[in-house]
Amino acid sequence: MADLWNSAQGRRLRLQLFERDRKANAPCRWCPDPIDYSLGPYTRGGDVMAWSPEHVKPRSLYPQLALEPTNIVAAHFHCNSSRGTRAGVNEMGTPSRAW
Numbered sequence: 012m013a014d015l016w017n018s019a020q021g022r023r024l025r026l027q028l029f030e031r032d033r034k035a036n037a038p039c040r041w042c043p044d045p046i047d048y049s050l051g052p053y054t055r056g057g058d059v060m061a062w063s064p065e066h067v068k069p070r071s072l073y074p075q076l077a078l079e080p081t082n083i084v085a086a087h088f089h090c091n092s093s094r095g096t097r098a099g100v101n102e103m104g105t106p107s108r109a110w
């Protein structure tokens with residue numbers, strides 16, 4: 012199956028989502044710290060506290076939602092990479108903000 016998320020279409024969508032979240036000053040999905048949108052979208056080797064797109068329903072299980080904007084929320088790259096790839100983590104529903 013084609014990897015839509017890493018296609019030209021997916022890259023365009025990421026920029027649109029960054030603009031959406033920047034305008035809304037959207038918070039990180041995982042932690043209470045604000046996202047510094049002046050850093051721009053995360054790029055490889057860049058600041059790990061930069062914005063990155065987080066799929067609420069993981070692409071591995073829901074490839075048909077890879078390019079669905081309502082399935083994609085803001086997260087720090089650091090938080091995204093340390094939590095988002097663990098199996099099952101995305102299936103737990105709304106994460107608590109209390110911790």
Ligand SMILES: [Zn+2]
Nearest residue numbers: 039042087090
């Ligand atoms: Zn975070």
